[in-house]
Amino acid sequence: MFRGPIKKNGKVTATFSADFSNTGVGAMVTTNGPETGQPSSQSAVIAPGGTNQTNMTLGPDGLYRIFVDVKEASDGGRLKVVVNGKERDADIIKGDTTWLYSIE
Amino acid sequence: MALLYRVTGSSWRAGRRLWLVLLLGPLSTAPLYGQARDSLCGAALQSLQPRDLGSTCRSLSAFIVDALTEARFAPGSKGAGKVAPRDVQPAASGDAGGAGSLAQGEAVPGVRPVALAGGTVSAVGTDAGTRAMTSIALNPLVLLGDLNDPKAVAGPSRFADLTLLLPVDKLDANHDGRIDYFGVRSRINVLGIKAGSELFKDVEAAADSAMVHDVKLAVLIRHALENAPEGGVKQCAEALLKATPGATITSEHCGAPVSFDLDTAAVAKLREKTRTLREAADRDYFGLDLRFDTGDPTLGDSLGRDATSLLAGLAWGRKLTGTGGTEVGLKLRLGARYVSLRDTSATKLGADGGLGFELTRRLNEQTIRIDAGFEFGYGNADKALEVPLQTDFLTFRGSLSIPLANSTNVTVTLSAPVHGDQSPTLSISGNWAMLFSALAPAKR
Numbered sequence: 001m002f003r004g005p006i007k008k009n010g011k012v013t014a015t016f017s018a019d020f021s022n023t024g025v026g027a028m029v030t031t032n033g034p035e036t037g038q039p040s041s042q043s044a045v046i047a048p049g050g051t052n053q054t055n056m057t058l059g060p061d062g063l064y065r066i067f068v069d070v071k072e073a074s075d076g077g078r079l080k081v082v083v084n085g086k087e088r089d090a091d092i093i094k095g096d097t098t099w100l101y102s103i104e
Numbered sequence: 105m106a107l108l109y110r111v112t113g114s115s116w117r118a119g120r121r122l123w124l125v126l127l128l129g130p131l132s133t134a135p136l137y138g139q140a141r142d143s144l145c146g147a148a149l150q151s152l153q154p155r156d157l158g159s160t161c162r163s164l165s166a167f168i169v170d171a172l173t174e175a176r177f178a179p180g181s182k183g184a185g186k187v188a189p190r191d192v193q194p195a196a197s198g199d200a201g202g203a204g205s206l207a208q209g210e211a212v213p214g215v216r217p218v219a220l221a222g223g224t225v226s227a228v229g230t231d232a233g234t235r236a237m238t239s240i241a242l243n244p245l246v247l248l249g250d251l252n253d254p255k256a257v258a259g260p261s262r263f264a265d266l267t268l269l270l271p272v273d274k275l276d277a278n279h280d281g282r283i284d285y286f287g288v289r290s291r292i293n294v295l296g297i298k299a300g301s302e303l304f305k306d307v308e309a310a311a312d313s314a315m316v317h318d319v320k321l322a323v324l325i326r327h328a329l330e331n332a333p334e335g336g337v338k339q340c341a342e343a344l345l346k347a348t349p350g351a352t353i354t355s356e357h358c359g360a361p362v363s364f365d366l367d368t369a370a371v372a373k374l375r376e377k378t379r380t381l382r383e384a385a386d387r388d389y390f391g392l393d394l395r396f397d398t399g400d401p402t403l404g405d406s407l408g409r410d411a412t413s414l415l416a417g418l419a420w421g422r423k424l425t426g427t428g429g430t431e432v433g434l435k436l437r438l439g440a441r442y443v444s445l446r447d448t449s450a451t452k453l454g455a456d457g458g459l460g461f462e463l464t465r466r467l468n469e470q471t472i473r474i475d476a477g478f479e480f481g482y483g484n485a486d487k488a489l490e491v492p493l494q495t496d497f498l499t500f501r502g503s504l505s506i507p508l509a510n511s512t513n514v515t516v517t518l519s520a521p522v523h524g525d526q527s528p529t530l531s532i533s534g535n536w537a538m539l540f541s542a543l544a545p546a547k548r
C-alpha cells in the first residue's frame with residue numbers, strides 16, 4: 001500500500017509488533033532505494049507476541065519500502081513508522097503487507 | 105520581473121543583461137514549471153486516491169509503482185483457515201528432560217519449551233547405585249487457551265514451560281525422614297536469531313534487487329507524468345495504472361510512448377528468502393533458564409549433601425547448517441547459581457555454564473539427535489565443601505536420542521567428570537510429548 005511522501009534524509013524506525021496469536025514467526029525487511037546509488041535493506045524476525053524494528057537513514061530521493069512476511073494469511077500485528085522521532089504511520093496489518101513511501 | 109525591467113535600459117549593458125535573461129530564464133522558470141506540474145500530479149493523485157498521499161509527481165509515480173507491484177509481494181498463495189493446531193506446533197520443541205539433574209538428556213540444555221505437555225522417565229547409574237527419576241513438563245500458557253485453535257497455541261507453544269523433577273525410587277535414601285530431592289525448571293524462549301547472519305544478508309540482498317527495479321520504474325513513470333500534456337496528467341496516470349507489464353503505452357495523454365516491465369523474479373526470490381529466514385528463526389532459541397532444587401541432586405545416600413539451590417541463566421542456540429535434513433547446532437548457556445547447604449551455614453554463589461554441539465537428522469516428523477559438550481561450575485568453594493556444594497566442576501556429557509514413534513524417543517546420556525569430585529553417570533530416558541490436534545477447527 002502506498003502511504004505517501006516521507007521526509008528525505010530522515011531517520012526512520014519501522015516497528016512490527018506481532019500478534020500473540022500468530023501461527024509462526026514473521027519477517028520484516030525495509031529498503032531505502034535512492035534514485036542514484038545502491039539500495040540498502042535491513043531485516044528482522046518477529047516471534048508471535050514479539051516486537052522488533054529496523055532503523056535506517058533515508059537518502060535525498062527515491063523509495064522506502066517496508067515488507068512484512070508472515071506465516072499465514074490470517075497472521076498480523078501492528079506496524080508503526082517513526083521519522084525523526086515523530087510517528088508517521090501506525091496501523092493494524094493482516095497477512096503479507098508492503099508499505100511504500102516516496103522520499104521527498 | 106526585475107530582470108525584464110532592467111532589460112528595458114538603452115545602454116550597451118542592456119544587451120549583456122538580455123543575454124543574462126536568456127541564460128537564466130529557463131533556470132528561473134523551471135521550478136515554477138515543476139511546481140505547476142506537481143500541482144497537476146497532486147490533483148490527479150487526489151482524484152485517484154482520496155486520502156492525502158502527497159501532492160507531487162514523485163508521490164503519484166510511487167503510487168503507480170505500488171499499484172503495479174504490490175500484488176507480487178502478497179500473491180495470496182498462503183493458506184487461510186485450513187490450519188490445524190499441529191501445523192503450528194514447533195518442529196523443534198523441547199523434552200521434559202530435567203536440566204542439571206541426573207536425568208539431564210542433553211549435553212547442554214536449551215530453553216525450547218515443550219509445546220503442550222511431556223514427560224520423561226529415566227534410569228540413572230551413578231557411584232551411589234541405580235536411581236530412577238521422572239520429570240513432567242507442562243506449558244501453562246497453552247493449557248489456558250483453546251487447544252483446538254491454532255492461533256491460540258502457536259505463540260505460547262514456543263514461549264515457556266514448567267518442569268517438575270522427582271526421584272521415583274528410594275525417595276528417602278539417606279533416611280533423614282524427607283524426600284531426598286525435587287526440582288523445578290522453567291524455560292522461557294524469547295527467540296534469539298540476530299541480524300548479521302547469512303540468512304539476513306540474503307534477505308537484504310534480495311530486497312535490494314527488487315528495489316533497484318522499482319526505483320527505475322518510478323523514475324520512468326515520473327518522467328512520463330512530467331512530459332504529459334498539461335491537461336492529460338490524470339489520464340496518463342490512469343493509462344499507466346491499467347498498463348500490462350511488457351506492453352508499450354501509447355496513450356496520447358502521456359506524450360511519448362511509455363514501455364516498462366515488472367521484475368517478478370526479484371520479488372519471488374525475496375519472498376523465498378524471507379520464508380527461509382522465518383523458518384530458521386523457529387529453529388533457534390534465546391531465553392531464560394531458571395532452576396530450583398532442594399535436597400540432594402546426586403540422589404546419593406550420604407548425609408550432609410542436602411541443599412537448596414537457585415540458578416538463573418541465559419541460553420542461546422543456533423542451527424549452523426542445514427542440508428538434506430541434517431543440521432549442526434551450537435548451544436551455549438551461562439548463569440549464576442546460589443547454593444545453601446541445609447545442614448550447615450555454608451552458602452555459595454558461583455558461575456554455571458556450558459558449551460555444546462548437536463547434530464540432528466530429521467526423518468519426516470522424527471528427529472535423531474547426537475550431542476556433546478562441556479558444562480562447568482565455578483564458585484571457588486573450600487575444598488571440603490566442593491562435593492556438597494557442587495559448584496566447582498567441569499563435566500563432559502554426550503547423548504544420543506532415537507525416535508520411537510511420533511513424539512516419543514529414547515535418550516542415552518553419558519557424563520564423565522573432567523575436573524571436580526562428581527560421579528560419572530549413565531542414564532537411559534524415555535521421553536514423551538503430547539501433540540496438538542491434526543484436525544483443522546471447524547469454521548465458526
